[in-house]
Amino acid sequence: MSAQAPYIGRSVERKEDYRFITGSGTYTDDIVLPHQAYACFLRSPHAHAAIRAIDTAAASAAPGVLAVYTARDLAGIGGLPCGWLIHSIDGSPMKEPKHPVLAEGKVRHVGDPLALVVAESAREAKAAAALIEVDYDVLPPVVDTASAASSAVAVHAEAPDNVCFTWGIGDGAAVDAAFSGAAHVTRFSFANNRLIPNAIEPRAANAQYSPASDSYTLYVTSQNPHVARLLMAAFVLGIPEHKLRVVAPDVGGGFGSKIYVYPEETALVWASRRVGRPIKWTAERSESFLSDAHGRDHVTTAELALDADGKFLALRVDTTANMGAYLSTFAPCIPTILHATLLAGQYATPHIHCKVRAVFTNTAPVDAYRGAGRPEATYLLERIVELAARELGLDPVELRRRNFIRAFPYATPVGLTYDTGDYEATLERALELADVRGFAARRRASEQRGLRRGIGYACYIEACGIAPSNIAGRLGARAGLFEAAELRVHPTGKVTVFTGSHSHGQGHETTFAQVVADRLGIALEDVEIEHGDTGKVLFGMGTYGSRSLAVGGSAIVKAADKIVAKGRKIAAHLLEAGEEDVQFSQGAFRVAGTDRVKTFAEVALAAYVPHHYPLETLEPGLNENAFYDPANFTFPAGTYVCEVEVDPQTGRTRIERFTACDDFGNVVNPMIVEGQVHGGLAQGIGQALLESCHYNEDGQLLTGSFVDYAMPRADDLPDFIVETVRGTPCTHNPLGAKGCGEAGAIGSPPAVINAIVDALAPLGVRDVQMPATPYRLWQTLQAARR
């Protein structure tokens, strides 16, 4: 056998692309079941209103209608559960008002579903929904994040001041003491703009009840079908978990918005039994805008204390985070556990305190969106560091360097322990790639054309690979956060891998196959990855927080190692050698120091045709499960450099260069990683320059379509300069992998805004709020002139 070059580290073409490019993928909406019925949800046109009466008579009598349901029919069905419990500083648990499947008594945001119509066709369902008459008593809404806690109106009776919790982390007294001795304090207030996810595939579900087996099947656009099944079965519908199969087939992007259990699929599962027909719903784009969980939406004040040498002494943060009208599945953990714990960034700031007030408003629920808390933390930190450098007349790069963490492991004052990192390495390389030396000349050239040029940096860190279950449990998680895998070796030595990590754009079918092919020394084509079906995959916690390779991949490695261990026993028997003398490498079991060898396929065959087999001591078959619970988070980090040109007349910004230099630890497929960074950068640049969810005072969504909600497009973006440095492998997982899915979206917004501020600083601009649209920049320049 000739030695096979390792697959890990190679830009293998994506196995899944053939089916996507040829249009032969299967998405939820592609699935049409026998006797298919269709659903439409009637949604609230008001942000806040009491429901006096709902008259469904005309809708029920409309052509094609099979059933119309409202909250009354759902009596006895639980509310949608929240998967994370946060306690306030005073020890009280967060306010957790019921999130009904269909609105009960009150509607709390525009788009809140209050009736379900099931009909023979989607068009008939929609037409009938329009016939439902609702008598609303319209109430004044709470819309604004910053003032929600002082509003006279309550979204929920359980939270009269609209405060869900007031949480804190860090040693406040130590922070106060450090501030009182500081040589300089930099202050910064800002809003982290609210975003609407907009996956290209809208949410969809198709639920079927089988009377023959008294069981349900739900096809749904989910990033984590097992979690959906657990929550829906155990907490909402009371269906025995083994009687509910959840399938997330091909999913066209999630970005967080498809993690959660939503009202729509829950209502469909319930109704499928009542109606006795499978029921399908696919969101229209305008429904997605109104009802997908939104992201970000913080209003924050931050203060950084520095000594005379520019060393950070302490950081104090006070943030208000908008939860929207109801607590979405993971909402409370985003501004707390995934935000405040990241506030050390790459810096050895000795004291940090962060207070987080979470508020209810009459807007769509807010939850994790690519980066989830970490973009908010990184934006805060990388903007305030830049501001401090400006105030102190220091080079922003130099100020960062002075404060870098240089010894690992490093325990931050906000609860994390970084296992490894080398921030100088990514910074150095980024400065080189970005040609920072040539910037002054480029700036002069721009100025000659009447334009302003600026350069901005961001040195980000993120915590990925969520999470050690015991730590997560202490922090309020109501679920474990391990991952599961099964390796099924077929008699011919081909392998099917079942993973709990769902793939909806990440390329798991390729990356995971590379890992397994290397581990077992077999060809990539001989490995198939299965995911997304609770009926096939043993268990899974799903895909989010850049955890798939670090946690899901590690579970696969563990299972592969068990396969090899059993294979050695079989091989030892076949080779008539002691197990300890059998070595496995390059897909073959060898007796050390001899030419006696059995290939992986021969061993697999022996396991399933156990004629010459130690049946007394070993079971036949070659099939192993593994659960992997990470020992720590992983800590990807890097430096991003953005260079912009701004037309001070129109306020229009063009990104001239964008350099991303990341340390993701070990990289399995550089091309896929680069693609993930590209996508993340586009999203982060979208947040910085274009995207902003805007509700008016009445709680109406003004940016409810692509006419007003600006997504980044290819020509908004430059050619990215992306490089992953050799880096520092994660110390505690078998792949040394850290995760790369969110980095781009985390590091890029502050780099962009820092660059714009750098460009406009000579005109008196100190800060620019996101998104930095031409209009916003013009307003900022007007204000600076005054």
Added chain:
Amino acid sequence: MTQLAYHRPVSAAEAARLAAGDPEAKLLAGGQSIVPSLKLGLLAPSALIDLAGIPELRGIRLQGRTLTVGAMTTHAAVAASPEVRSSIPALARLAEGIGDRQVRNRGTAGGSLANSDPAADYPAAALALGAVLRTTRRPIPADAFFKGLFETALEPGELLTAMEFPVPDRAAYVKLPQPASRFALVGVFLAQTGGAVRVAVTGAAPCVFRVREMEEALARRFAPESLAGIGLAADGLSSDIHGSAAYRAHLIPVLARQAVAQALG
């Protein structure tokens, strides 16, 4: 559910007859404005009269100093046309800057003008170039065509058939796109023909309009500096989340100066 009849006439006269016979019917050109309105339930016509099967409404002709563009000519065809690029390159660039490829392959010059969207690009070109809009009944000078928000001089049953653009000596179009829709937040088209200059502004108000003060200043001397000191009042200009009236007022001279510089090339 609503019923919608569909007609596909083969001549402009037949289309006009169908339209005249049913006041609730709507003409369908590229569908890029009307279909979204139908989907959102903003329009509920009794019938659609599809103009796609009428060859006489398509095509581009350059005769002497007049460029004629058929109403059903797509944005993509205008953008790619050698006749347009050689005679009025600013018009080709304008068409190239509309929407995305799919929109340009479907959307038509006539549809855009008949629609008179306050932020559409074509109306600025028609007005600044002093186009004549030909219909099934009469020629209408651009100055008399645009009446207001989504409002034109077209009468019920009257079809736009072609636009005649006089070829200018110089012209340019500069738009600052609204970030999401990429329609014009403000767009300024200006054209110089002999001693006369016309400046048309779209996106800034409910309807495209001319700026006489700029036209006169540029007629005296066609240079960016001629616009110095000419400001526009924000009164009457549009205001929305993408830009206040004051911002739009500020942009008009800024873009006009850029357009002059571009026209001088």
